[in-house]
Amino acid sequence: MYDVVIVGGGPAGLTAATYVRRAGKSVLVIEKDGFGGQIAWSPRVENFPGFVSISGAELGDKFLQQAMEQGADVELEEVSEISGDCGHRIIKCLSGAEFEAKTVIIAAGAKPRMLGLQNEEALVGNGVCFCAVCDGIFYKDKPVAVAGGGNSALQDAMLLSEKCSKVYLIHRRDSFRGEAKLVEALRKKDNVEFVLNATIEALNGDTELKSVTLNTPDGKRELNIDGLFVAIGHKPDIGAFSSLMALDASGYADSDEGCTTVSPDIFVAGDCRRKKVHQLTTAVADGASAALAACEYIDSL
Numbered sequence: 001m002y003d004v005v006i007v008g009g010g011p012a013g014l015t016a017a018t019y020v021r022r023a024g025k026s027v028l029v030i031e032k033d034g035f036g037g038q039i040a041w042s043p044r045v046e047n048f049p050g051f052v053s054i055s056g057a058e059l060g061d062k063f064l065q066q067a068m069e070q071g072a073d074v075e076l077e078e079v080s081e082i083s084g085d086c087g088h089r090i091i092k093c094l095s096g097a098e099f100e101a102k103t104v105i106i107a108a109g110a111k112p113r114m115l116g117l118q119n120e121e122a123l124v125g126n127g128v129c130f131c132a133v134c135d136g137i138f139y140k141d142k143p144v145a146v147a148g149g150g151n152s153a154l155q156d157a158m159l160l161s162e163k164c165s166k167v168y169l170i171h172r173r174d175s176f177r178g179e180a181k182l183v184e185a186l187r188k189k190d191n192v193e194f195v196l197n198a199t200i201e202a203l204n205g206d207t208e209l210k211s212v213t214l215n216t217p218d219g220k221r222e223l224n225i226d227g228l229f230v231a232i233g234h235k236p237d238i239g240a241f242s243s244l245m246a247l248d249a250s251g252y253a254d255s256d257e258g259c260t261t262v263s264p265d266i267f268v269a270g271d272c273r274r275k276k277v278h279q280l281t282t283a284v285a286d287g288a289s290a291a292l293a294a295c296e297y298i299d300s301l
């Protein structure tokens, strides 16, 4: 039986693993997609202390390497259920694999939010995308749009402007949530057009996206585009574990900086936890707090 099983191999989960190992306890990190979490898709990270500029994928690799060098075990599996009793949990995976642990840290992160439009799901992969780093290349020399006004949307627009013939940046307000420095850099790009105070009303196209219809202050506007990159934030990816903890109204684990939950042997860290600032730095801070809280609980058994 492991002392700690961590669900999620992003910055929060991998930091927690490093701290658990340094406290002399055994730990397994289970990740369903790829280690590094969402940051692995960020082309450049320039606000993580100690690194002036580094690709998200490289930073994610460093988190993984550090945890493994400390002796953390890792598995690529999707956890489907956590059962058992307090202090002795059974972690079941979709593949049928099972692991036992005295404590569990949920660091499952968040997944992209969708616009909620009628044929959005049907067009995913056929014009509707959530990752400019992954899919931008398919739209080389073609017109695309990015929806959103946060750092993800701004970074996506910047990346796509290097490849695509035209990038419309569609935002529902006239000011951006993302960094002013990025906004200024985008304003200087000839092939980027800001479409502000605009909401997307319809995605047009049966089997692939052909255009979007917008509601703007000047009335309806249709943009002919081949790709729409939706970057309107994320929602917690906590569904399978929601019965183990209290959730807030938005579905985030309702825990404070102590990273504890209503179950004394279950802890929560990173983007799936309720907090004001969801950042890389706050995710790694959570990882440390959750790990130390889990170790304290184990020592009290």
Ligand code: NAP
Residues within 6 Å of the ligand: 042, 044, 045, 046, 047, 114, 115, 147, 148, 149, 150, 151, 152, 153, 155, 172, 173, 176, 177, 178, 231, 232, 233, 234, 277, 278, 279, 280
């Ligand atoms: P975000 O900061 O929450 O921004 C989401 C954007 O989408 C907001 O501008 C929001 O508009 C808009 N939006 C939300 N729901 C919408 C809807 N239904 N229709 C249209 N627009 C909608 O999300 P994010 O950009 O994914 O960033 C998440 C966190 O990661 C942020 O803290 C960000 O700074 C961080 N991040 C960091 C890096 C890095 O390099 N370090 C890179 C990317 C992201 P309103 O502004 O009107 O609410």
